[in-house]
Each structure stands twice: as C-alpha cells, then as structure tokens.
Amino acid sequence: MNLSFLIRRWNFITGIIFLAILVCGCRNESEQDKEFSEDLRNGIVISMGSSKELEPILYESTEAKLFQKDSVIAFYLERDFKPAWTNINFRNSLIDTLKSAHSQGLYFKDYHGEELEKQLLELSTLDKKELSELDMLLTDAFFKFMDHLYNGKVDPKSVHRIWDVSKKQHSKLKLLEKAVKENNLEIALSQLRPVHPVYKDLIAAEKEYRKLKEDAEDFKKIEKGVKIKPGNQDIRLQEIQFRLLQLGYLKSLKIGGSQYDNETVDAIKKIQEAYGLLADGIIGDKTVDLLNKGYDQRYGQILVNLERWRWFPRDLGSHYILVNIANFKLQVVREKDTISTYKTIVGRVSRKTPIFSEEIDHLIFNPSWTIPPTIKNNDVIPGVRKNLDYLSNKNIQVYNTKGEKLDPSKIDWTKSEVKSFSYRQPPGNSNPLGKVKIMYPNSYLIYLHDTPSQSIFDQNSRAQSSGCIRVENAIDLSKYLLRDQPEYTSELLDSIINRGVIKRIDMKQKVNIHHFYWTAWRENGETIFTDDIYNYDEATLQALKKAS
Template sequence: MFRYRTRFLTVFVLSMLFSCKNEKEDQDFLKKVPGTREETIDPLAESSIIADFFLDATKAGELKLANPEAVAKYYKSQNFAPAWKNKALRKELLENVQSISKEGLDPTDYHFEYLKKSLADPANLDKQEKGQLEILLTDSFYRLLHDLYYGKLNPKELFEIWDLKKDSINIPQLMKETFSEASITKTLNSVKPHHQVYSGLKKSLAEYASTSEENITTVNEGPTIKPGENDPRIPSVVKRLKELDFSVEKDSTTAYTTGIQDAVKNFQQKYGLEIDGIIGRSTIRNLNKTQTDRRKQILANLERWRWFPRDFGNHYIMVNIPDFELTVVRDGDTVAKHKVMVGVQARKTPVFSDEIEYVVYNPTWTIPPTIKKNDVIPGAARNIAYLRNRNLKVYSAAGEPVDPSTIDWNAAEALNYTYRQEAGRTNPLGRVKIIYPNQYLIYLHDTPSKAFFEKNSRAQSSGCVRVQDAIGLSKYLLNNRENYSSEKIDSIIASGKTTKIQVTQPVKVYHLYWTAWRENNGTYFTEDIYDTDEKIYKRL
C-alpha cells in the first residue's frame, strides 16, 4: 500500500512539473507569434505556488483575504492556474481600486497600498511574493464585484425588517469572463447601480469631498425658540444660516424676526424638517451638521442604493419612507406623485416589496396585533366605552359577535378575539385600501385625517402607508378594467358597501428608505426619521 501511494505521488509531482514546463514552453512560443499581446502571457505565479498558499493554513492566514473561501474555491475550480496573466488587466484593476472612493467605498478594503507597491515593480518579487500578489489581486477583484453589487454591509444584520428581493450574480463566472474578454472596468460597471439617484449621489459626494468647513458656528441646545420671542442664540442661528448660504433679510440681536423666520423655514424645507419656523431640537441638530456629517450621510445612502434591486420593473410604485412621498413610475416616466404618512419610530414602516393584487372600497379595519395589544385592549380595560366610541366590534375565532362586557380585559384571553371597525366616514382606512399581501400586514390606504398631509414631517401611522388621494391612485390601478370607470368607482364608494376588485395589471410596490438625493444641481437631505444613517456609516 505504501509503495502504491509513493508511486502515485511521484507520478503526480512529475505530471505537475511537465505541466509547468509545457506551460512555460507555450508562453515562450506565444511571445514569438506576431501580433500576440505580451500582456496576455505574463503570469505572476506558477500553479504550484498558488496551490501551496491554499494548502498551507499558515500562509493562507497571512494573506488576510476578505473572501478566503470564495477565492480558494475559485482557484481550485481553475486547477490553481494563474488568473492575472494580462499586465493591462492588473493595471486596470489597480486604477479601479484607486478610484473606488468615487462610489463611496474605501480603497484600503481592496488591498490598495499593497497592490500599488507590488505592481510598481513585480519583476523584483520572488516566487512567493508573486504568488501572494496573484491571490490578492483576485481577492480584491472578488470583493469589488461583491461590494458594488450587494453592498459592503448586509442590511439584514442591521435592521429588524429588510425584505427586498434581489437577483444574485455569479461572481466567479464574471471573473472568468473578464479574464477572457480583458475588461475590468466593463465588468465592474455592469454590477454597480445605475439608477439616477445613485448617479446623482456620486456627484454630491464629489462636491462634499472637495469642500470643507472650519470653525463653523454652533447653535447651543436649549428651549424651543418660537417666532416673536427673544433668545440669546438668535445671532448664532443667523450666522449659521449665512454659512449655509441661506439669505437672511435682516440681522438681529436677540429678536426672532419675520426675516429670520423665513430663512429658517427655507432651511427646514431643504432638509426635510417640519416647516413651522420653530427652532426646536431637530432644527438645531441639523443646523449644527457639518460638511463632514453630510458627506457621511451621502456615503450611507450610496450603500443603501447598492442594496436595492437593480431593476424595479417597467411599472411600479416607490415609497421613500423618510421623504414621505410615493411615486408611480411606468416605462421610466413618473406618472404621479402622492404625499404619504408612514410609521412612527416605535412602529416603523418596513423596507420590502411585493406585487399589488387588489383594492377594497369601503374597507373594514381588522385591528392588527400590535395595535390590538398596545392600544385597543388597554383602552377597553380602562373604559369599555372605548370600543363603542371607535365603532369597534369584537368577534370570536369562529367569527361570532362577542359582547365586550363578558370579556375579562385583564386576562390573556382578550388577545384571542378579533377586533374590527366597520366601513364608514371615521374608519381609519378611509374609503379605500390597496393590498399587496405580505407577512407584515402593511398596505396603502386612504385616511379621514387628511389635514396631516399639510405637515412636512409625516411619521404618523402604525406602519401602514396613508396616501393622499388614495382614491385617485386606486382608479389609476384599475384604469385597464373597462367595467370600472371613474364614475363606477365613485358609485361603489357612495354605496358604502365593501367591495373588493382585482388589479389585473402587474404593479409592484417598493417601500424604500433613503435620506439624500440630488435635484436641480444641488444635494437635498431629509430627516433620518428612523436614525439609520449613522448606524450604516459607522460600519462602512
């Protein structure tokens, strides 16, 4: 048995040696062929050297690869053949790593300093160093492809709910195709986002990277400053507004005048704050944000857009949660925009997507679990009239009506009942709800509280999305149904009867979250209502 193993190993080693010898002879031959690019036949390392790195755990560990298992698997699939034979590709990869900061990523994550130093004069590297360079080039390329397509971070590890479906890519196959077709830049461009928001944020990043603020005026925290009041911080507010290029009609000592109010309102509008002219905690916090703070915010949003799907489809609805806006897009054109209200901090609207299936006119409202537990049951326990005042009825698991006076509101059994509000003028869902069935029980709907749409900050709901002119949106979704004209829908609503209608045209809804974008050659920011920007930036 021992002789057999010895004989086998001898044959294996000899075959490897002849293989390497033949490989070298092939390279020498190709160098003599007229018109052959020398770059394509200049491998950094021999296969045996590359294999040795992955067979020796100590050596593999010293490389500090970002994706050790994936890189090892790639080389194994190629019989440990060197990938970086083309000098031009090596140079092109280094150039892309050096410029990756334009995408909001850090070159040091991709072995930039080592690659720069080693590629400056690879001829002076010994065999082991060339093997290391070969492998680190591959690791760098693999991570670039991964981070540009999927993002550097995993959103599911950062957020309670992140349920966006996204096609996967075959990175090893992309690498093989790149080495064959010889274009690093083309491959990287094929995986990065090309949405106009992402492209705009890259321009904003370049602007904020080239400017800096020194010795900015800081507005001290303190009591809320209301129009007409006097406050010793007013001069600081005025100075800071001017630093941020907001025009202030008239300076003041301590009086909060109309002219200053106008500048504050313009500031609040640009940064997605409540436009009330009141200088409160949120306004002061945003006044004190520096260029560096805003640059961090841009970086966080670039990462978000790497998480988002590359293709939203031809027909979709996109809700930007912190901007309180819903956009309808068809064939690349914006068809309509609607103001929305979204979930409060304690009951966030989740990031996810699904396809619309139907609309319901004159909907009843079945109380969701969170509201049932935190609001309805405690309210009924305090005063049984809570249910009657809200037109709420109670049903058993079998769907039978239950007399509220027979329920022990302090016992767990109260959670087992269904609580439902019938359709009507005061129903929280208004006159229509738009359903895309999902595990989060989230949907678009009308609301009787339309005055809230006049506010600039609209985190008002328990998670669902309230839509301004939801009836108009529902009519749009049914505009391919001949039997449901605008007049017909109006008559259904007027009847008060709960009516369910299927949506037959495919329309997806995307609940997304981003707090910075480019518009009219400027960068706009909105309040990070769920406090996620800093969480992302710290991990980038």
C-alpha cells in the same frame, strides 16, 4: 560502415525529427497563446508567475492573507491555475477602480490596498512566486470588492429589526473569467454596481460634500435654549445667521444683529422645509440640531445612503410603486418614468413601517378594518378596560374565534381570552382606512390605504401611523392601478364608493411595491437631505466604520 558514420547519421535524423515536432508545435499554438506572445512583445502584458507557482501557493495556509480563499481557489482551478492579471491595461483598470472606490463610499485599503500598491511599485524586482502571489491578491481584492459593490459592506439585518429584501446573488467566478477573456473589467462592473438614478446622483453628492468637508471651517456648536420666535432677540442669533450664511441660506451677514428679522425667518423656514421639519420659522431644539450638522456629518449621511442603495434590489420591475418611508413620499414608476407622486403618512417611531418588497395583489373599496394584533393588544383592549364605551365611541365590533358577533357588555374584559377575539370596524366615514385599501399580502399586515384625516398631509413630519401607509388621494392611485381593466371606469368606481358596499377587485397588471428608506438624494442639481425619522443613519454609519 564504421561506427562514427552511424552516429552522425542518427544525430542528423533525430535533429530532423525534433525540428519537425517544433514546427508542428508552433503551428498548433492556440490563438490565445499567439495573442499573449504578441502582447508580450508589444509590452501590453507582463508575466505574473505561472500555474506551477500558483497552485501550491493557493493550497498553502493563507487564510490570514486571503479574504475569500475558497472562491479564489475555485477561480484558478477553473482556469488551470493560469495567472489572470497579465494584461497591464486590465490590471491597471482594477487598481484605478479600487483607488476611486471612495466615490461610492468604498475604500482601497479594504481590498489589500497597501500591499497591492507596494508590490506593484516593486513589480520589476518580484520573482515568479511573488508575481504569482500578486496575481492571487488582485483576484481576491476584486472578489471582495464585487461583493461590497453588489450587496454592500454591512449586513442590513444588523441595523434593522425588520429587513425583508432578499440578498442578491451573482456568479463572481463567471463574471471575472469573462472580463479576463475580454480584457475588460467593465463587463463585470456593469453587472454589479447599482443602476438606479438615486445611486448615480449620490456619487455626485459624495464628490460635492467631500470637497465641502475638506474646505469648510469646523462648525462651532450652537447651544440649545428657549425657542426663538420671529421678532425675538437672542444672543445666539449671530451664530445662527453665520451658520445659515455658511450653508447658503443667507446671502449676507448683519454685523452685531441679535434681532430675529424677516430675512433670517425666511432662511430658517427654507432649511426647515428642506430637511422635513415643520416650516414655522420657530427655532427650537430640532432646528438647532439641524443647524449643528456640519458637512462632515452630511458626508457621512451620503455614505450611508450609498450603502443602502447597494442593499436594494437592482431590478425593481418595469412598473412599480416606490415608497421612501423617511421622506413621506410615494412614486409610481413605469418604464423608468415617474408617473405620479403622492404624500404619505408612515409608521411612528414606536411602530416603524418595515422595509420590504412585494407585488400588489388586489384592492378593496369601502373596506372594513380588522384591527391588527399590535393595536388590539396595546390600544383597544386597554382602552375598553378603562372605559366600556371605548368600542361604541369608535364603532368597533367584537367577534369570537367562530366569527360570531359578541355583545361587549357581556364580556369579562379581565380575562386573557379577549386577546383571541377579532375587533373590526365596518365601512364608513369614520373608518381609519378611508374608502380604499391596496393589498399586497405580507407577514407584517402592512398595506396602503386612504384616510378620513386628510389634514395631516399638510404637516411636514408625518410619522404618525401604526405601520401601514396612508396615501393622499388614494382613490386616484387606485383608479390608476385599475386602468388596464376598462370595465372599471372612474364613474363606476365612484359609484361603488358612494354605495358603501365592500368590493374586492383583483389586480391583472403586474405592479411591484417597494418600501425603502433613504435620507439623501439629488434634485435639480442640489443634494437634498431629510430627517432620519427612525434613527437608522447613525447605526448604519457606525457599522460601516467597523466593516472592512
């Protein structure tokens, strides 16, 4: 054999071997690679760089570019630095989601919006490195959006002195990876967005008031002045009537009228009642402030409340009590149905009812009242120092640290030791806790309770307590909470109350309680606002504007 023949034979054999390897490689191609190849041929996917480009880019100094560099690196590390956004439909669903985020008070620009839009328009001109950077930016944008959608943009503790609702945790890497595998972004979004009906309704309110804000003329400020009572004349009434017409509370406008007529009085009463003011028809400074709130301010209020519902827990429980502090209302909810609603009295501005969640532990019928430290130090002790009869007039007893009852006339009230004493009011008709208190142990010494002062529930504004929540018809609520314990019939509980003996009954069924605060919602297809009694809205709105 000559040399040329051997070379030709060797080339033939190696060619056969190479072809065999190639065929085997094709047969071993993963199902995911086959799908990718098929999608690529059908135009569903487009190359978004490669692991070769992604890995070095991620480890470069990109802190200024990425919001969540550590999470982005961890995500790509788990998937061997393969691009995530190659599927066109999947990628477009993210862009559409971010662009429509304004409906939830979140904005495209906060998630690399301008840069993403620019690069996507120039997609066909990008090289592999630029495509890899784009893939990385899309992931980073979604991670930030995930956090905002799940826990809000603003830290609630930055605008609330007391905020005791635990921050929710989620696995953003696993959620996105699952969504990528299924090419379905909704898999992740459904686990992130609030599901409570109030949040869903606020999205509808955002759309409504965004249009009203854009279409409406600017509100001319109505000046404050002397109170306007029914039948009075005042030059401001024309402006007031026009404002009521703008807001939909008047059907027509009387030209040249400065008389406070019945039709205008009725309109004022309606708007006062709708926003939690005393519906007396008298136009004072608070009513003028209410009339001066334009659609832009109401729109801001909706954004604030969307943010609040992102702060709140997703799972409130299957059976719970929901208190809206701002609206002076308590709802009992079981399996998503509102069983009953009660009026409440909440903490005054100087002694705000805190925002927190707990589980109801027990009820006490005919409770004594151990006066909490704030009331003891700010009200009781100063009251006794001014007048020794203060304690007897209010039926308050004093106990030392050993639990021994003391004679108030033998105490030196100038000494600081009086702050270490316990002050207690026994059960009775004058006891401010009424006939029952509903306990859920917490560090704020807050609970629900009855009250002998039932007439206060007739008032519209009811921020009058020292922090605890007084409930109208609290005895009915307590009977409901014990209905899973058949031995405690309504008749037996009435008998316990009438005997006046202190009786503790532990809960058996699990009922959560949530003290929340929100000032906008929807009812019967209309957006409702209430007075921001603790002035939380403005602070939250300003924090939202600063956050990105």
